[in-house]
Amino acid sequence: MVDIVHEAAIKPASAKHAAAVRARVPLTAIDASQWRALAQRAVEPNGYYLPAWELAVSASARGRTDASALAAYEGSSVRLIGLMPVISLWRALKIPLPALVSAHPYGTLCSPLIDRDVPIEAATRLLQQAREAGAHALVLNDVALDGAAMTSLKQVLDDDGLKPRVLNSYIRASLDATQDGETLLHEALGTKKLKELRRQRHRLEEHGPVAFEVARKPDEIRRALETFLQLEASGWKGQRGTALVQHAGDATFIRRAVPALAETAQCEIVTLSAGTTPVAAGIVLRHQDRAFFFKLGIDERFAKYSPGVQLTLDLTRHLCTDPAIASADSTASADHPMINPIWRGRFAIGDVLIPLRRNDPVVALVHGALAAHGAAYAAARRAVRLLRK
Incomplete structure (x- = not known):
């Protein structure tokens, strides 16, 4: 043998x-x-x-x-x-x-x-x-x-x-992106929760106009990636030493992989900003008609406004309006407290x-x-x- x-x-x-x-x-x-x-x-x-x-x-x-x-x-x-x-x-x-x-x-x-x-x-x-x-x-x-x-x-x-x-x-949680995004979010979260999230977003706007941006091209995605890496390292992952940028090999991998996939339109980075300040960012891979929500980083100074949830709401709307995407894999753990209430599909x-x-x-x-x-x-x-x- x-x-x-x-x-x-x-x-x-x-x-x-x-x-x-x-x-x-x-x-x-x-x-x-x-x-x-x-x-x-x-x-x-x-x-x-x-x-x-x-x-x-x-x-x-x-x-x-x-x-x-x-x-x-x-x-x-x-x-x-x-x-x-x-x-x-x-x-x-x-x-x-x-x-x-x-x-x-x-x-x-x-x-x-x-x-x-x-x-x-x-x-x-x-x-x-x-x-x-x-x-x-x-x-x-x-x-x-x-x-x-x-x-x-x-x-x-x-x-x-x-x-x-x-x-x-x-x-695991997944998203049926063939549905209307607003309808899906209303069915998932209900009127009361959505009203609370809108209130938090209005309060976030006190720090500057809130903007959701999608980076796709290799040059813009490199800049967005550095923003994501800084956000991830600033939070609890950085405190535990598990942020990507804290390990040379991991940082090299992600800085090589993301721009390379952007060349073939198979990766994008979504960012939520209040004025000039990024408050949340996420990496999304794309393969065939499916998206994969890889990682999320947030600025925890804005935690009371639920920046990760706010970004995910915008990402949901974005994917549901993209005719090339039929579903999205959260790639999250079981019973994930943030994504499970929003993305109600399961597999x-x-x-x-x-x-x-x-x-x-x-x-x-x-x-x-x-x-x-x-x-x-x-x-x-x-x-x-x-x-x-």
């Missing part, structure tokens, strides 16, 4: 290892034009696996560098029909078992890119690439459980007599264990190890919360 756990220690001696190396390649080895073409044909949008974004993540983002890829090609041609960025289970969680884990693209969505023209062939070949790489299982984190990509994988697994196992799941996100061989005892070992790791992680988070209190 090929050791896909301690990759640096593998010696290039056996034919089996050579096959495993061919089955799993560096992300940088994927032809960028083929990757972009696949993204246009993907059966399910995922802005975080667009090449300009994921290559920037893999190049420098803290703890997310040097991802590999399972790549599926149609027949003997060079047409890329499937792509799944991965890392080893050892690297992901320090679990020494032969499994691959979806590479985390900084956004909370890891649904692989699968060609809508040949989804079953693409899914079949991706799973076969994982087997040839030496994996006994795949762990797909943060995938849309009822999405088209997972549906394709499930069909191939069912044909092979295999069943995926959902390790955990939650319900299931989860972590899935995919067995690659029938009756394989290694899969049970992987499942048990993941359960133990999850329990330990949950206990640690509870302890941290208690210490903070």
Whole structure:
């Protein structure tokens, strides 16, 4: 069995290892034009696996560098029909078992890119690439459980007599952008809440005219990005040391990814200002007919005016009037206190264990190890919360 756990220690001696190396390649080895073409044909949008974004993540983002890829090609041609960025289970969680884990693209969505023209062939070949790489299982984190990509994988697994196992799941907020924005907001928040938010906005106008701006072009988006980074670092994320600009690798990643996606109209930055003062900003990715609300930064000096909510209201109206956008993924955690009351659509996100061989005892070992790791992680988070209190 090929050791896909301690990759640096593998010696290039056996034919089996050579096959495993061919089955799993560096992300940088994927032809960028083929990757972009696949993204246009993907059966399910995922802005975080667009090449300009994921290559920037893999190049420098803290703890997310040097991802590999399972790549599926149609027949003997060079047409890329499937792509799944991965890392080893050892690297992901320090679990020494032969499994691959979806590479985390900084956004909370890891649904692989699968060609809508040949989804079953693409899914079949991706799973076969994982087997040839030496994996006994795949762990797909943060995938849309009822999405088209997972549906394709499930069909191939069912044909092979295999069943995926959902390790955990939650319900995430989304926006149906085909609706009228004002109607949607009124139905979601009600007359009383909207009246209160209008009152807060009027008070915010005492600091200068309130303006909602959308930066799209590379030059303007670079300036808007620096505004966002300053806002994010000025708040609680900065206090906890988790703001993007506080880590050189993260700052390099975001400053590379955002302008690159702006070149292909796949990213925009929305900003809310009072006079000359930016009070909130957010990064939004765009892939096919879906938007992805990546991050939000606010100036907490204006917190009593709910600047993050005010920006999200304007963003909702903006997306609902854009004919190119049919839906938006909040990419937020479960029960998010800000976005959930506003974006009332819901869909299931989860972590899935995919067995690659029938009756394989290694899969049970992987499942048990993941359960133990999850329990330990949950206990640690509870302890941290208690210490903070």
